[in-house]
Amino acid sequence: MSTELAAAPLYREVKAALVAGLAAREWAPGEALPSEARLAERFGVSIGTIRKAVDELVAERVLVRQQGRGTFVATHGPRRLLFHFFHIVRDDGEKELPEPELLAFERGRADAAEAARLAIGAGDRVLRFRNLLRLGGEPVVLDAIVLPQALFPDLTAKVLREREETIYALYQTRYGIDVVRTVERLKAALADRAAARVLGLGTGAPLLRIDRTALTYHDRPVELRTSLVNTAHHGYLADFGKSGA
Amino acid sequence: MSTELAAAPLYREVKAALVAGLAAREWAPGEALPSEARLAERFGVSIGTIRKAVDELVAERVLVRQQGRGTFVATHGPRRLLFHFFHIVRDDGEKELPEPELLAFERGRADAAEAARLAIGAGDRVLRFRNLLRLGGEPVVLDAIVLPQALFPDLTAKVLREREETIYALYQTRYGIDVVRTVERLKAALADRAAARVLGLGTGAPLLRIDRTALTYHDRPVELRTSLVNTAHHGYLADFGKSGA
DNA sequence: AAGTGGTCTAGACCACCAT
DNA sequence: TGGTGGTCTAGACCACTTA
Numbered sequence: 001m002s003t004e005l006a007a008a009p010l011y012r013e014v015k016a017a018l019v020a021g022l023a024a025r026e027w028a029p030g031e032a033l034p035s036e037a038r039l040a041e042r043f044g045v046s047i048g049t050i051r052k053a054v055d056e057l058v059a060e061r062v063l064v065r066q067q068g069r070g071t072f073v074a075t076h077g078p079r080r081l082l083f084h085f086f087h088i089v090r091d092d093g094e095k096e097l098p099e100p101e102l103l104a105f106e107r108g109r110a111d112a113a114e115a116a117r118l119a120i121g122a123g124d125r126v127l128r129f130r131n132l133l134r135l136g137g138e139p140v141v142l143d144a145i146v147l148p149q150a151l152f153p154d155l156t157a158k159v160l161r162e163r164e165e166t167i168y169a170l171y172q173t174r175y176g177i178d179v180v181r182t183v184e185r186l187k188a189a190l191a192d193r194a195a196a197r198v199l200g201l202g203t204g205a206p207l208l209r210i211d212r213t214a215l216t217y218h219d220r221p222v223e224l225r226t227s228l229v230n231t232a233h234h235g236y237l238a239d240f241g242k243s244g245a
Numbered sequence: 246m247s248t249e250l251a252a253a254p255l256y257r258e259v260k261a262a263l264v265a266g267l268a269a270r271e272w273a274p275g276e277a278l279p280s281e282a283r284l285a286e287r288f289g290v291s292i293g294t295i296r297k298a299v300d301e302l303v304a305e306r307v308l309v310r311q312q313g314r315g316t317f318v319a320t321h322g323p324r325r326l327l328f329h330f331f332h333i334v335r336d337d338g339e340k341e342l343p344e345p346e347l348l349a350f351e352r353g354r355a356d357a358a359e360a361a362r363l364a365i366g367a368g369d370r371v372l373r374f375r376n377l378l379r380l381g382g383e384p385v386v387l388d389a390i391v392l393p394q395a396l397f398p399d400l401t402a403k404v405l406r407e408r409e410e411t412i413y414a415l416y417q418t419r420y421g422i423d424v425v426r427t428v429e430r431l432k433a434a435l436a437d438r439a440a441a442r443v444l445g446l447g448t449g450a451p452l453l454r455i456d457r458t459a460l461t462y463h464d465r466p467v468e469l470r471t472s473l474v475n476t477a478h479h480g481y482l483a484d485f486g487k488s489g490a
Numbered sequence: 491a492a493g494t495g496g497t498c499t500a501g502a503c504c505a506c507c508a509t
Numbered sequence: 510t511g512g513t514g515g516t517c518t519a520g521a522c523c524a525c526t527t528a
Contacts, residue, residue, distance in 0.1 A: 009497060035513060046499045051514090059304075067514045068506035084485070089430075184483040185334075187476035188433040188451035206433035206451045211480075231432035235456075238429040238483050240329070254516060280494060291518045296495090312495045313525035 014043050015053035022062065022073060022178070023217040029172050032070035033063070062180055062217075076169040076179070085168065085182060088141060088229060089237045098133035098141065100167070103198070105129040105157035107149065117213055118148050118221050125149035129160060131167075132198055139199050140234055146224040151177060168214075171222070178216050179223065185211045186236065189228065199230045208236060259288050260298035267307065267318060267423070268462040274417055277315035278308070307425055307462075321414040321424070330413065330427060333386065333474060334482045343378035343386065345412070348443070350374040350402035352394065362458055363393050363466050370394035374405060376412075377443055384444050385479055391469040396422060413459075416467070423461050424468065430456045431481065434473065444475045453481060 008016075018033075027033050036054070040047045054071060057063040061084060064072045074080065082095050089095050106128050115122040126146050133141035147155070152175050163170050171177040189209040196203045207228045214223035229236065253261075263278075272278050281299070285292045299316060302308040306329055309317045319325065327340050334340050351373050360367040371391050378386035392400070397420050408415050416422040434454040441448045452473045459468035474481070 011497080032513095037513090048500085049498060052497085065514065066507085068508080068512080070507095070513060087483070182485070186431055186453060186481040186483065188453040188474070190451050204449075206435050208431060208433040208453070229433070236431040236483075238332070238431065238481075240427070240485070256516080277494095282494090293519085294517060297516085310495065311526085313493080313527080315494060315526095 010045055011049045011052040011056075014039075014045060014049060015056055017043065018053060018057060019062075019217050025176060027073050029073045029178065030075045032072050035070065060180070062178075074178075076166055076172045078166060081166045081168065085179070087184075087236050087238065088135070088234050090135070091233050091235065096135045098135055099137075100143075101132045101134070102157060102161050103130040103132050105160065110146075110148075114146055114224060117224055118146070120148050120150070127152060127155055129157070135234065138233075140230050142195055142198055142228045144226045148222070151175060151222060177222050179214045180217060181215045181219075183213050183215070187211075191228070195228050199228070201230060205230070207231070210236070255290055256294045256297040256301075259284075259290060259294060260301055262288065263298060263302060264307075264462050270421060272318050274318045274423065275320045277317050280315065305425070307423075319423075321411055321417050323411060326411045326413065330424070332429075332481050332483065333380070333479050335380070336478050336480065341380045343380055344382075345388075346377045346379070347402060347406050348375040348377055350405065355391075355393075359391055359469060362469055363391070365393050365395070372397060372400055374402070380479065383478075385475050387440055387443055387473045389471045393467070396420060396467060422467050424459045425462060426460045426464075428458050428460070432456075436473070440473050444473070446475060450475070452476070455481070 021027060033039065033054075034042065036047050036050045039050045043050070054063060054065070058065055058071075061080075062074055064074050066072065078097055082097065086095070086098065088098075108126055108128050109123045110118060110120055110126045112122045114126065115124060118126075120126075125148075127149050129145050131143040131145065132139050133143060135141075149155075152171075155175070159170070159174070160167075165173070168179045171179060187209045189207050191199065191201050191203055191205040191207050193203050195201075195207065196205060199205075199207075208231045210225075210227040210229065212223075212225040212227065213221050214225065216222050266272060278284065278299075279287065281292050281295045284295045288295070299308060299310070303310055303316075306325075307319055309319050311317065323342055327342065331340070331343065333343075353371055353373050355363060355365055355367060355369050355371045357367045359371065360369060363371075365371075370393075372394050373389070373391050376388040376390065377384050378388060380386075394400075397416075400420070404415070404419070405412075410418070413424045416424060432454045434452050436444065436446050436448055436450040436452050438448050440446075440452065441450060444450075444452075453476045455470075455472040455474065457468075457470040457472065458466050459470065461467050
């Protein structure tokens with residue numbers, strides 16, 4: 001390892017190098033990394049140091065270890081969505097896969113607040129769209145999503161409508177963008193006419209409002225999302241501390 | 246280590262033994278554990294194995310390492326409250342310490358739902374009380390708390406009113422109960438007359454409702470809490486993935 | 491200076507998976 | 510059978526704290 005910075009332990013430098021490799025798609029999602037022995041050789045450190053670096057990336061759910069098989073770059077699929085990125089549960093505690101329906105799609109410009117949250121310039125081009133999410137057939141969540149157009153050059157309503165995979169899988173496979181973490185701010189709100197109609201509620205019904213920023217490697221923001229949730233029969237589950245959340 | 250169960254790695258057995266010691270107050274909150282070398286000797290394992298067990302307990306925020314000083318049992322104080330157990334932030338992102346005011350205190354019996362969530366019998370004695378939390382002087386959160394009386398035998402309104410410390414610190418120092426983790430379910434609700442009055446809102450204002458179960462070692466539930474939050478100028482911050490949450 | 495946790499190494503052996 | 514990650518060990522050296 002080159003060590004010009006010093007002060008950082010070896011395993012952190014290794015980790016940073018691995019993250020750099022992941023961000024550069026040196027290893028694609030779903031692929032195996034070189035074995036720990038090979039990585040140790042390549043970085044000129046011992047296996048234990050490699051393990052400590054990989055341990056942290058596994059804890060951050062960027063890598064997945066499988067005993068006897070190898071260490072893999074995490075892939076966005078239904079399981080990962082439900083476990084780590086979708087926090088709405090039925091009142092009985094069960095999680096269901098949301099079924100999305102695209103309601104609207106348009107191009108626009110980032111306002112000052114959006115630009116700040118996305119770390120782009122005010123007025124830069126963005127894509128905006130709305131998704132209705134059904135759980136068990138019932139409309140429960142209304143998502144309003146904002147993306148920097150620069151990162152999703154050819155994204156269209158057609159692409160969104162015809163996808164079979166989760167939306168983060170689409171970002172990952174088609175645009176090379178790995179959502180690695182989200183930060184969410186929750187508030188209570190009242191349904192306006194539009195939201196009430198789509199969710200099948202009366203105007204003024206209470207809604208849970210979730211403002212999410214999705215981040216990729218190095219905490220770079222890549223998506224804004226505001227979710228309005230009908231919590232009549234569902235809730236947002238926050239379980240910190242167990243298994244690394 | 247006795248190994249009658251097998252199948253569990255050594256460091257997990259060590260971890261279980263440490264948790265048992267913590268639950269039994271072999272080491273009290275704020276105290277240092279024996280040094281890693283001493284623990285290794287005591288359990289008959291290598292230091293590396295001790296470190297792996299302690300690593301996990303540090304990740305779960307049960308233990309705190311301080312280089313050069315030792316490893317300590319985590320204490321409930323303002324810092325821990327703000328960092329790990331209080332998720333309400335001002336819209337500008339700042340966290341403030343809540344100032345509690347006891348509004349009501351009574352004894353009662355657990356209904357079926359409470360009994361199930363607290364893992365006690367239906368009809369068992371419970372304590373119920375309400376706290377108003379002010380942030381920056383303004384009333385923002387109304388807490389309704391339910392405790393199994395068996396765990397808090399001599400808890401009275403006077404004790405609650407006169408405490409200087411956080412409520413989890415009180416549980417810890419006075420009743421020997423360490424809250425280690427919380428699980429929360431969030432919904433949107435409308436303010437009823439009572440809540441609206443206390444929070445200085447109109448009836449029917451939207452409120453964020455948080456149903457929390459607080460757990461001690463071995464995931465034993467020790468407290469139920471329903472928080473009603475005025476989210477006009479505050480929000481609930483959910484940041485999974487960064488630093489183990 | 492002595493004691494603590496933090497890093498790094500080297501190697502042995504085990505459990506699991508593919509072939 | 511060979512390769513992978515998972516566990517466990519033993520020891521060296523460093524960084525930090527306390528006295």
